[in-house]
Amino acid sequence: MKKILITNDDGYDSEGLLALVEALRPFAHVMVVAPTTEKSACGHSLTLTRPLHFIEVEQDFYKLDDGTPTDCVFLSLTKLFTHEQRPDLVISGINIGANMGEDITYSGTASAAMEAVLQGIPAIAISQVYHDSGATIKQYGYTLAQESIVTLVKRIFAGSFPLPPRKFLNVNIPPIPASQCRGFKVTRAGNKKYGFDAAVHYNPRGKEYYWIGLPRLEWMETQGHTTDFEAVGAGYISLTPIMLDMTAHDEIKALEGWL
Numbered sequence: 001m002k003k004i005l006i007t008n009d010d011g012y013d014s015e016g017l018l019a020l021v022e023a024l025r026p027f028a029h030v031m032v033v034a035p036t037t038e039k040s041a042c043g044h045s046l047t048l049t050r051p052l053h054f055i056e057v058e059q060d061f062y063k064l065d066d067g068t069p070t071d072c073v074f075l076s077l078t079k080l081f082t083h084e085q086r087p088d089l090v091i092s093g094i095n096i097g098a099n100m101g102e103d104i105t106y107s108g109t110a111s112a113a114m115e116a117v118l119q120g121i122p123a124i125a126i127s128q129v130y131h132d133s134g135a136t137i138k139q140y141g142y143t144l145a146q147e148s149i150v151t152l153v154k155r156i157f158a159g160s161f162p163l164p165p166r167k168f169l170n171v172n173i174p175p176i177p178a179s180q181c182r183g184f185k186v187t188r189a190g191n192k193k194y195g196f197d198a199a200v201h202y203n204p205r206g207k208e209y210y211w212i213g214l215p216r217l218e219w220m221e222t223q224g225h226t227t228d229f230e231a232v233g234a235g236y237i238s239l240t241p242i243m244l245d246m247t248a249h250d251e252i253k254a255l256e257g258w259l
Contacts, residue, residue: 003086005031006033034062091125092123100219117166
């Protein structure tokens with residue numbers, strides 16, 4: 001039976017993660033290793049300054065005490081699996097919120113998939129886009145996301161993973177009922193408009209502190225292939241191939257000329 005390692009950045013008790021497990025257990029042996037607490041926007045960080053502990057929640061389901069998504073994948077592959085019995089696929093999600101455009105670099109969800117492909121395991125990051133402070137998730141649930149990941153996993157297990165080594169699949173689900181979805185659309189990562197808010201507050205002793213607000217889900221109009229933002233906005237499931245090589249290859253000659 002095929003083996004899938006599941007993780008996320010919203011924590012081991014996240015509704016999105018539990019929905020992912022529910023969807024995939026009929027099709028594979030599922031192992032879950034997820035952070036104890038929410039680790040959103042932690043990026044591709046490893047914990048190097050303190051020890052980490054696996055805590056068994058139930059059979060084949062662990063939380064990693066104060067670990068990051070990257071920690072979860074790294075330690076799972078090195079300590080819970082043998083080299084001969086590694087998972088066939090790593091899936092990170094279902095994230096509560098979008099991971100599109102440059103937000104991929106912040107994302108703990110995407111970073112878990114990055115770590116998997118660095119370790120030679122095919123990987124998918126899947127996120128549920130929402131509006132209205134999560135009201136669309138409460139209204140529609142994770143049905144479309146569940147159906148989508150099952151379709152992709154069946155296709156992978158029936159054939160092969162569609163990307164070469166060190167590349168992962170980034171999936172974003174539109175905030176619509178499954179009946180209104182227009183299908184899958186292969187996309188490129190778009191360019192997001194950034195305007196972060198940091199609110200100033202004061203504790204009871206008058207000490208100033210800051211609370212970083214949520215980013216806007218707005219993007220720039222750019223020429224070229226359909227972006228993840230455009231596809232999701234049009235009611236499609238966005239499938240974006242992501243590579244870890246961040247070199248600006250088109251700028252190499254210009255930089256040499258500048259020198």
